[in-house]
Amino acid sequence: MIELKSEHELAVMREAGRVVAKVLNAVRERASVGTDLLELDELASTMLDEAGAKSSFRHYHPNWAPMPYPGVLCTSVNDAIVHGIPTGYRLRDGDLCSVDFGAAVDGWHGDxxxxxxxxAADPVDLELIATAERGLAAGIAQVKPGNRLGDIGHAIGVIGRKAGYGLTADHGGHGVGRAMHEAPHVPNEGQPGKGLKLRPGMVFAIEPMFTAGGRDDYRYGDDGWTILTSDGSRAAHVEHTVAVTEDGPRILTAP
Incomplete structure (x- = not known):
């Protein structure tokens, strides 16, 4: 079942989204050559406590995972696409880092x-990130009443495929609300005009995951959580939580 959120509930989700945006900005500012990933996770955890919010990720345990998730951030570096567990790894010059974060306020989540x-950034990496961001913007633009889920996936997929990137099979966005992951699955590739019809009050996490090597397949790291490119190429992951409203898309995790 897909729950339609009221304006009051969207307002609370927006508060969660502000916490998410603030933490991601702080993490980005703190991250530099020599910073270890656990330091970033501790920063995010402290900021959660200061905001009176709860982590959406810590202790999350889907049935495919070998253990509950131990951090409040997902820190995925270079060939890690998503779900990278924060460790003592120290960031190196030129590392591509993707950071995923979720927070809950009064039981309502933002992601x-x-x-x-x-x-020093390789222009190839910057273009990968910029293309993922363009895909995210294109998907968000389709979040309006009367459109279909396929319109979102099509908008994202066309941009990724045109650039020659892979799209990470079986992964994409999802509904968000009282739980971090709710129905429906939101694919990063689809047919326009097909799928669930969008209605005001629906809320989705839209999250392109593009891989530089052009392959859609992936493998799991030794921790059972981290999803890695199958060919060792780099990946970029960007995401916003977005509500369908009569006035079009409302980005709940915007800064």
Whole structure:
């Protein structure tokens, strides 16, 4: 079942989204050559506590995972696409880092992700990130009443495929609300005019995951959580939580 959110509920989700945006901005500012990933996770955890919010990620345990998720951030570096667990790894010059973060306020969740390069950036990596961001913007633009889920996926997929990137099979966005992951699944590729009809009050996390090597397949890391490109190429992941409204898309995790 897909729950339609009221204006009051969207307002609370917007508060969660503000926490998410603030934390991601702080993490991006803190990340530099030599910063370890656990330091970033501790920063995010402290900011959650200061905001009176709860982590959407810590202790989350889907049935495919070998253990509950131990962090409040997902920190995916270079060939890690998503779900990278924060460790003592110290960021190196030129690393491409994707950071995913979720927060809950009064039981309502917000979820977003950013990708950036630490230190001297390879233009190839910057273009990968920029293309993922263009895909995200294109998907968000389709979040309006009367459109279909396929319109969102088509908008994202066309941009990724045209650039020659892979789209990470079986992964994409999802509904968001009282739980971090709700129905429906929101694919990053689709047929326009097909799928669920969008109605005001629906809320989705839209999250392109583009891989530079052009392959859609992937593998799991030794921790059972981290999803890695199958060919070792780099990946970028960006995301916003977006509500369908009569006036069009409302980005709940905007800064």
């Amino acid at each position: 977003a992700a950013i990708s950036f390069v630490v230190g």
